[in-house]
Amino acid sequence: MHDVLVVGSGPSGSYVSYSLARLGFDVVNMEEHREVGRPVECTGLVSERVFKYVKTKAEVNSVNGAHIFFPNGKSIHIHKGDRTIVMDRDQFDKDASAMAISSGANIMINSRVLSVKVDDEGVTARYRQDGNLKEIRSRIVVGADGVNSIVRKELGYPRPSRVISTYQVDSAARMEDQNSVNVYVGSQSTRGFFGWATPAGELSKIGVGTYRKPAFDHFQYINRKFGSQKILGINGGGIPLTFLKKTYGKRNLLVGDAAGIVKPLSGGGIFTGIVSARHASEAIRNVLENEDxxxxxxxxxxxxxxxxxxxxxxxxxxxxxxxxxxxxxSLNKIYNILSSPKNIETINKLGDIDFPSKVILSILLRNPGIIPHAFRRNGS
Ligand SMILES: Cc1cc2nc3c(=O)[nH]c(=O)nc-3n(C[C@H](O)[C@H](O)[C@H](O)COP(=O)(O)OP(=O)(O)OC[C@H]3O[C@@H](n4cnc5c(N)ncnc54)[C@H](O)[C@@H]3O)c2cc1C
Known part of the structure; x- marks a missing residue:
């Protein structure tokens, strides 16, 4: 019987596998696709904190600002001292998985987990590999299998309550400002989230997230400046914006997107997924050592x-x-407030892609006039 079965070789699964294998545990990490890192469903924007966890050469660009476009067509530009990395997500996932392999984890690609059962002695997972149905036993299972987690479903956890849909393209339209991302808010650009364009050299990642509405129409609005003839590939997927109340059970736990551990304001889940993976490894280590x-x-x-x-x-x-x-x-009124030099200065000083609450609270405290706008709804 293996010590740990980790389902999914995204950043969260690879990080749990790496951390436990380097402690000497027998870790199997299953990935349903034929290639770790593919297909890519990500923009690849992360803080430098992520690079402290994963040794990688996936950086393709870095930005230190954002142009935020409002419905009135005007924009504010915010600027940070720290870099935000734009990375090649495929390469990043491969590097994280390579770390797991070097530390002794057994990665099984093309292996799709179909069912998971926990009993008093262990966990049984059924999976399909090269067309054959197989079974594997482990002492613990980790669901690191993303937003549509089968581990979560099989073990009776609910789905995260708020999941947004995205539509993103790789475009050959080179963005003029390679140091800033574009963010689009307003009813034409999105319903329930935001649109974005991220510079990555000759390529740009242009996309939109929506809640309970098709993303494609809004994408077309955002992409009109970039040109549909420049699209090289389409991707996208769901992003959970709320975490589960309970993320563990007998002989199992859920990490990353599977548990909804994602930053709700940006939809970024790589950093939070890896942090959850670090805590998961510590807890699993105790359980395996104490045999409880x-x-x-x-x-x-x-x-x-x-x-x-x-x-x-x-x-x-x-x-x-x-x-x-x-x-x-109301967004246009918020633009009028935010565009004052004092507020831009506050945003520049306090903005943090991983911990945005500080800047939001500070702006709200200085500008309580924004609060009534936050309670207005479309149609009110
Ligand atoms: C369009 C888009 C843009 C995004 N941009 C960013 C960004 O810029 N920055 C950021 O931080 N986050 C971004 N995210 C979110 C980020 O991609 C996720 O939060 C992150 O990938 C979560 O990592 P994870 O390891 O938890 O799950 P995943 O990366 O989803 O990994 C899950 C893995 O499990 C595998 N799997 C699933 N089911 C099974 C099964 N039954 N058997 C075996 N394997 C299985 C999948 O193939 C996958 O490899 C974006 C998401 C989208 C959709």
């Missing part, structure tokens, strides 16, 4: 990741819900 596989023995996992990220994610989820429904007229 009860549900309670894994509760430290949730206490750990929520202690580090929980408050931030809860605040951001609330802010996301409020700000995502604001009508265009």
């Amino acid at each position: 596989f009860s549900e309670n023995s894994l509760s430290g996992y949730q206490a750990g990741w929520r202690g580090e990220l929980g408050l931030e994610l809860r605040f951001d989820a609330m802010a996301q819900r409020f700000f995502s429904g604001i009508p265009d007229s």
Whole structure:
């Protein structure tokens, strides 16, 4: 029987596999696709914090600012001291998986987990590999299998309550400002989230997220400046914006997107997924060393990741819900407030892609006039 079965070789799964294998545990990591890192469903924007966890040469560009476009067509430009990395996500996932392999994890690609059952002695997973149905036994299972997690479903967890749809393209339209991302808000650009264009040299990642509405129409609006004849590839997928109340059970836990551990304001889940993976590894290590596989023995996992990220994610989820429904007229008024030099200075000083609550709170405290706009809804 293996010590740990990790389902999914995204950043979260690879990081759990790496951390536990380097401690000497017998780790199997299954990936349903024929290639780790593919297909790419990501923009690849991360803070430098991520590069402290994964040794990678995936950086293709870095930005230190954003142009935020409002419905009135005007924009504000914010600027940060720190770099935000634009990376080749395929390469990043391969590098994270290579770290797991070098530390001794057994990666099985083209292996799709179909069912998971927990009993008193262990976990049985059925999977399909090269067309053959097989079974594997482990002492613990980790669901690192993304937004549509089969582990989560099989073990009776609910789905994250708020999941946005995205439509993104790789475009050959080179963005003029290679140091800033574009962010688009307003009813033409999105419903319930935002649109974006990210410079990555000759390529740009242009996309949009929407909640309970098709993303494609909004994408066309954003992409009109970039040109449909320049599209090289289409991708996208769901992004969970709310985490599960409970992320562990007897002999199992969920990490990253599978548990909805994602930054709700940006939809970024690489950093938060890896942080959850780090806490998961610590909890699993204790369980394996103490041979106590009860549900309670894994509760430290949730206490750990929520202690580090929980408050931030809860605040951001609330802010996301409020700000995502604001009508265009109110967004334009917010533009008038935010574009003052004092507010731009505050945003530049306090903005942090991983921990945005500080800048939001500070702006709201200085400009309470924004608050009534946050409560306005389309049609009100
Ligand atoms: C369009 C888009 C843009 C994004 N941009 C950013 C960004 O700029 N920055 C950022 O931080 N985040 C971004 N995200 C979010 C980010 O991609 C995810 O949060 C991140 O990938 C989560 O990592 P994970 O390892 O938890 O899950 P995933 O990366 O989804 O990995 C899950 C893995 O499990 C595998 N799997 C699934 N089911 C099974 C099964 N049954 N058996 C075996 N394997 C299975 C999948 O093939 C996959 O490889 C974006 C998402 C989208 C959709």
